[in-house]
Amino acid sequence: MGGVGGDWARYWRAGRRPLExxxxxxxxHVYHRHSHDTYSFGVTETGAQAFTCRGAAHTSAAGMVMAFNPDDPHxxxxxxxxxxxxRIVHIGPELVTEALADATGSRSPLPLFAAPLVADAAAAGALRAFHRALLDPAATALRRDELLAGTVAHxxxxAATQAPPDPPMARGTSAATAARARRFLEDHLLDDPTAEELARATGGSRFAVYRAFVARYGLPPSDYQxxxxLRRARTLIADGVPIGxxxxxxxxxxxxxxxRWFVRCFGLTPGAYREAACS
Structure with missing residues (x-):
């Protein structure tokens, strides 16, 4: 637990499982525009949070659920x-697949949440119960897994569809170009490429690559880099690597x-993340 002024945050992570x-x-606190490589589901308890997602402004009031797909910038x-x-939980896509299989008895395609706000009392209640169990040191692993499956099913x-549609792309842009640019950034994490180098690596002009990337991932390549x-640093810190x-x-x-950037995007310091309850 820690914070500045009236702000505070308590964090929990599940060791090697993609669950936080x-x-x-x-x-x-103001979140910088960012995304996660997980599904992120939040429920507002008091007050209201304003945010932008998918080109529109939204407000989550008490009792509403926020549903972000992986790589949904907000x-x-x-x-x-x-x-x-x-309260918010971050659930890796593989755990969502497992949870749906537990709930339905069969493997299902990964869901897509078409709207970032969900007004559903049952879903909000399930999410609150699951979240409380994650932060409760007395909760058993079996109970947490049961609540995970139930919450995802709710x-x-x-609010979900089963077949993600093709992302909206501006005229003259290409999803393949955006994907190549992303792979290049992943493969050259520590490099400092220019826009021209990124364009050469993806086979497009600088403007076409930039436009395709923003249309697909909602962030400029530099912000996504x-x-x-940050995601890699978070993994290293969870593994015990000193923050420096x-x-x-x-x-x-x-x-x-x-x-500075860890706080702006994740809402807590690297030190607080390192010391988060873990089970």
Whole structure:
């Protein structure tokens, strides 16, 4: 638990499984536009959180569920001076697949949540119960797995489709070009490529690559490169690598540079993440 002013956050992570949870209250904190490589499901408890996602502005009031697909870029801040309190879980796609199989008895395609806001009391209740169990040291692993399956099933029934449509692409852009650019950034995590080098690697003009990338991933390549570095740094920190070493290993100038962006995108410091309850 920690924070500045009226802000506080409590974090939990599940060791080697792609499952994390945060309970937080924010009045001053402003999330920089970012995305996760997981599904992220949040439920607002008090107040209201304003955010932009998929080109539109939204407000999550008490009792509403936020549903973000992997790589869904979004930001967020308090809608008024009173702030907001919310619970959020980050669930890896492989765990969503397992949970759906547990709930339905068969393998299903990964769901797509077409809208980032879900008004469904049953889904919100299931998410709250699951979140509380994750942060409860007395909860058993079996109970948590049961609630995971139930929560995913509730959310899918309430708001998901089974076949993700092709992402909207501006005229003259290409999903393949965007995917090649992403692979290049992943393969050259510590490099500092120019726009021209990225264009050569993907076979398009600088403008075409930029437009295709933003249309597909919702962020410019430079922002996505920093996000990839943050995700890698988070993994290293969870594995016990000292924060300064993690910063150096992922292309940040120093520990303070990593810390600033970690807070802006994830809502807590690398140190708080490292010390998060883990089971």
């Amino acid at each position: 949870a945060m309970h937080a209250h924010f009045e001053r 930001d967020g801040h308090a809608a008024d001076a009173l702030g907001f309190t919310y 959310l899918v029934r309430a 920093r996000l990839l570095r 070493e993690a910063a150096a290993a992922t292309g940040f100038a120093d520990q303070s540079h990593l810390t």
